[in-house]
Amino acid sequence: MSELAARRAIEALRAGVPSRDAVAALGSGQSAIEDRFQALCEGVAGGAASGLLLGGGFGAGKSHLLEHLARMALDGGWTVSRVVISKETPLYDPAKVFRAAADSALRAGQARPAVIEAAMALDLDGRAYAELLRWAASSGSELNERFPATLALFAHLRERDAAFAETILRFWSGDPIAVPELRRRLKEIGEQRPVLPPVAAAELARQRLRFAARLLTAAGSPGWLVLFDEVELIGRYSLLQRARSYAELARWMRGEHGNGVPIASVFAMTDDFEAEVIRSRNDQDLVPTKLRAKDTPEATALAAAAQVGMRIIDREMHLLTPPDDVELKQAYDRLRELHGRAFGWQPPDVAGLERLGATRMRQYVRAWINEWDLLRLDPGFRPETEMVDVPSDYREDPDLERTDPE
Incomplete structure (x- = not known):
């Protein structure tokens, strides 16, 4: 790796951004999920659209893993989109989700959005x-x-x-x-x-999604992979929009796009979502009860789909495994080499964080990089890093459902 690429990787890891250089430097360390992902892609390419739900705490490496899976799919010729759930792209709005997926859709070696290229x-x-x-x-x-x-x-x-x-x-x-x-x-x-x-x-x-997926395969792509990040934001929606989001998650995870439509999806969300939102707010009972009280076919169908989505979150989430000693040593050695190449020096050994099961990979990485930064500036300094957890915020935020008039 060149000095410039090493600097890009270090700066991305320092900021917690899963850039291509950073992911290439560290890999994923999630072999079991990689195996499930490969099986998912093989099934979708064979005509069985479906999805995969990943869970992990803040800083556990969910976005990093999504980027790694994206590179795997691109290397296999797939079309890949990244959709970050946000105020501008709420999961409950199929039109905005499709637009985000279409705008970000790429195949390896192509510059324009893949739908246009196809x-x-x-x-x-x-x-x-x-x-x-x-x-x-x-x-x-x-x-x-x-x-x-x-x-x-x-x-x-x-x-x-x-x-x-x-x-x-x-x-x-x-x-x-x-x-x-x-x-x-x-x-x-x-x-x-x-x-x-x-x-x-x-x-x-939804029809655009089906059509675009078939268009992409007509142009030679095995299928369309859509990666959803920061899905836990749905916990801050109102009850009705959470219900619609649960239903949309179920639609993607169950591959309800039509027969033979080659779409694979991977969702990443915090691993405490089920406990902090679905159970703590009693969504599993309140959502279907309030919807069915409307006594309309549409509300009844939404209630059933939302229940499926909540069951998927409860029962089908694949948790990221914490890094073991072998993975930590490999990551430490690789980062030490990268930091040296990026800044033209020989980084000394640093203590970083105590190796505990609850400590996340991002926390280890940030501690190592910060301590090397300090020692590079002052070799006589003896840095000590403390770790403070910031809890997830699932409070309802009505502003997330207000969009610009555009």
Whole structure:
């Protein structure tokens, strides 16, 4: 590793950011989860969409592990997206989640979002395009007529009308498309009575997800991996939005995207979420009770889906394993080498933190780096590091559900 790459890795680890250089330097240390992830990808590539839920405390390495899994998938040709749950991207909003996934979707060696790359790479005279069009137009795809219509138009206009072809690409990526203009364009290619029924925004987002995944595979990707980070933020939503978030988590984890849609998902959240939110707030009883009291088919269905999501969090979370002595020694030796290369010196041994089972990898790493920083500036100093845990904050925050008028 070059001096610049070593400096980037050290600075990322100092800040707790799972950069590519930092992850490449340390690896994951989570072999059991890697094995489950590989099995997940193999199953999804074979047509069985599903997900994986990871749990760990703050600083346990969840984001670091997600980046490591992303590199594994990219090396295998997969399309990979990172979605960080936030005020701007709430888990309960399928349209915003899809947009975040589409905007961040990449394949190894590509610069633009992968949905656009896939569309531009399609052989419009080839078998993959013909199969994609046949699937999009079939009742089994459960897609609105906008999708086969825009796919057919794209084949006619990609070389002839770059501006409208770009409009179609933006529609596939999450933007609206003007129905009158779409009807006019369809009539120009011989579709005299195009039927384009309305579709709700949330349902359209789910259809975009299915269509984009099939588009990506038509362009040669084995599947689409969507990584969700900081999922514990849903604990700060109101009860109704928590219910919708639980339901969305269940939809992704159970692969409810349609038959043969190659989408894999990995969720990462704090390991105390079930105890601090689902049980402490009694969500397992309050959520279905309040929803079913509405006495509507939609609320009843949401209650059932939310219960599935809560059971998944309770029973299917795979916990990150704490680092053992062997892993800690390897990480220490690697970081010592990196720090020396980054700053052009020979770092001495440092004590760091006492090796306890509850201490997290990020805490060890930060302590080592900080102590080397201090000794590099003052070789006579004798640093001692103390560790203070900051508890997770799951208090409801109404501001998280307010978004900009955009």
